Amino acid sequence: MFHITGSGHRVRESVEDIAKFAIQKLLPRTNHIFIDIQLIPNLLKKEGCYGDCIYSDNADPLRPKEFTVRVDSRLEKRKLLTTVAHEMVHVKQFFKGELYDSSVKEKTRWQGKWMSRNKLDYWDQPWEIEAHGREIGIFIQWAEARGIGRQKWTWED
Numbered sequence: 782m783f784h785i786t787g788s789g790h791r792v793r794e795s796v797e798d799i800a801k802f803a804i805q806k807l808l809p810r811t812n813h814i815f816i817d818i819q820l821i822p823n824l825l826k827k828e829g830c831y832g833d834c835i836y837s838d839n840a841d842p843l844r845p846k847e848f849t850v851r852v853d854s855r856l857e858k859r860k861l862l863t864t865v866a867h868e869m870v871h872v873k874q875f876f877k878g879e880l881y882d883s884s885v886k887e888k889t890r891w892q893g894k895w896m897s898r899n900k901l902d903y904w905d906q907p908w909e910i911e912a913h914g915r916e917i918g919i920f921i922q923w924a925e926a927r928g929i930g931r932q933k934w935t936w937e938d
Contacts (some may be wrong), residue, residue, distance in 0.1 A: 782812070787820030792861070794819065796852070799862050802923045803869035806834060807915075808876060815847045816872060818865070826855035831862040834871035843881060848872050859920070860936055866923070868914035871908065880908050896931040 783800055785793045796818060804811070819839070827829055833854035836845030850868045852861060874880035880896075889898045891902040891907050903909060924930040 782814060782815050785818045785820065786871060791852065792820065792858075794796070795858070795862060796865050798925050798927075799865050799920070800850075800869055802926070803866050804872070804921045806919060806922070807869060809839045811876070813846055814872075814876060817847075817849045819849065819851045820839075820854035821851050822854050824851060825856070827852040831860065831870050834868040834875070836875045845875055848875065862923075863916045866919040867912045869919070870912040870915045874908055874911070893937050 782804075783797050785797055786901065787793075788796075789911070798817060800816065804816075808814070821827075830853075831891075832850065833851045834848060836842065837847045837849050842848070850865070850872065851865050854861070856864060871880065879892050883890070886895070887897070887899070888895045889906075890896070896906075898906070920935075921930065924932075924935045929935055
């Protein structure tokens with residue numbers, strides 16, 4: 782289900798744990814999914830993003846089951862794990878067919894409606910609004926379920 786590369790063993794364990802937790806919350810009846818998580822140093826510096834998610838299953842781009850998630854491994858622990866949660870929301874969106882990117886049309890289909898991604902500010906894109914909203918809830922629920930919700934590193938600054 783998960784393949785994780787990069788960073789250290791403890792970071793990979795935490796990343797896998799929150800990713801599994803997120804998928805169980807977002808896609809509870811799904812077990813036919815493969816997610817390759819790549820922890821890449823300085824992704825933010827190199828590409829200007831904390832992380833991203835693409836589907837890699839060419840057989841069915843409308844309902845993919847294979848994904849690559851990249852996350853900047855140099856982020857502080859809370860930001861790294863909330864970014865993983867954020868990208869798992871995008872996995873859910875692609876998997877369920879809620880989100881589809883067309884490189885041919887240079888548009889994105891969100892819940893059946895085509896939108897020009899160049900005309901929408903990042904913070905106004907509905908798929909990003911959902912991902913940002915759910916990332917914090919998933920992280921807090923994960924931290925509380927693991928009994929670490931009172932540790933200072935899990936708090937917002």
